[in-house]
Amino acid sequence: MLPDYLFQKQVWFNLQKKIFNSKKVFLLLDYDGTVIPIKKYPSLAILSEKTKYLISNLTNHPNIFVGIVTGRSLKDIMSIIGIKNLCFAANHGFEIYYKKQKWIHPDAKNIAPKLKQILADLNRELKAVEGTYIENKGLSISVHYRNVKPKYVPFIKRTLKNVTSLHDSSLKLTSGKKVFEIRPNIEWNKGQAIIKILKLQRAMGKSIIIFIGDDKTDEDAFRLLPSGSITVRVGRNKSTHARYYVRSFLEVHQFLKEIIFVRKKGRQKNDWQS
Ligand SMILES: [Mg+2]
Structure with missing residues (x-):
């Protein structure tokens, strides 16, 4: 099935409603090509102050859980991002870190x-x-x-x-x-790592799960996440398992800002209340 454009009027209206009505938002993000554009060398892929501020804002929000799911090593991604309260699934999920607890796939x-x-x-x-x-x-x-x-x-x-x-x-x-x-050569991928995180956080049920990625390895997550999750691929791709797509990392930023906005509304009274 072809993914829908996330900001298409009706699609976006329904998504806002869904994000508004959920008890908690579990937001998982790939890093390179999703949060920041792909750079000539991986070491150039630093986070701008503006984007750092945006991610900090998300993590500071009550009832938004934020995780970065990346192929980079844990050490590397933690030093690039430098934001507390974030969960990391690094090395394609072989290393998971949250609140000073580190897990490495035993095999x-x-x-x-x-x-x-x-x-x-x-x-x-x-x-x-x-x-x-x-x-x-x-x-x-x-x-x-x-x-x-x-x-x-x-x-x-x-x-x-x-x-x-x-x-x-x-x-x-x-x-x-x-x-x-x-x-x-272990049957383990970004999708399985995210599911492990979600289970540890008891996220299944009334929460909404959002995952955004741009590459082949993100497809495992698009495929494995429970139906009803908001899966988003950066760039239009016919063979994706994601339900939605955005055109570029700039639209990812837009989406992240909108999530904060919608959740702020969620704490006030609003006509979406059901
Ligand atoms: Mg990527």
Whole structure:
């Protein structure tokens, strides 16, 4: 089914009503390409003061729970965002952090030493390919090729396949926007991580669940979240499992502002009251 444009008049009216009437809002956000535009290098993807303010406003609101669900490592995303009261599902959900409690997927822990070896191999094998950026994320490795000449991309992919296959079936190779990733070959993804968070927070029932993402790995969450959730993909994509789409990260910001606005109304009297 094609997703609906979130700000289409009737669609948006119904969504506002839904957000207004729910007891609590559980808002889960991907980071790169969703909260901020994709940058040439991941290290440039810092949060502007304005966006930081917007996210802080959401987290300070009673009855809005905010979580960031990202492929980045926990250390990385926490240092970029620097906002308290946020929940993080990092490394595609292999690491979860909330209120000083940290959880790491037990099977992923064992793979860290293998990844260390692979990292050394990759640094050696891909040294000559200009523009490659290899990122060590502890429980996974990302190889970014946004700045690599297209003719070298198959070589990178082949090298990754070779290096990964040397280490039995405990690792798998996945891809995203201009990035290859080596991850633990464990049946675990952003969607399962979000469900774990929601269960811990006893979110099922009267709450409304919102998840916004822009890439392949976010599809697992679009697919797995309970029906009735507001799932939003950034950018129009026919093959998405998301129910809605927005055109860009700027419309994500717009949506976040509207959530605050609608919830503020929720604390006053309003004609949406049912
Ligand atoms: Mg993304």
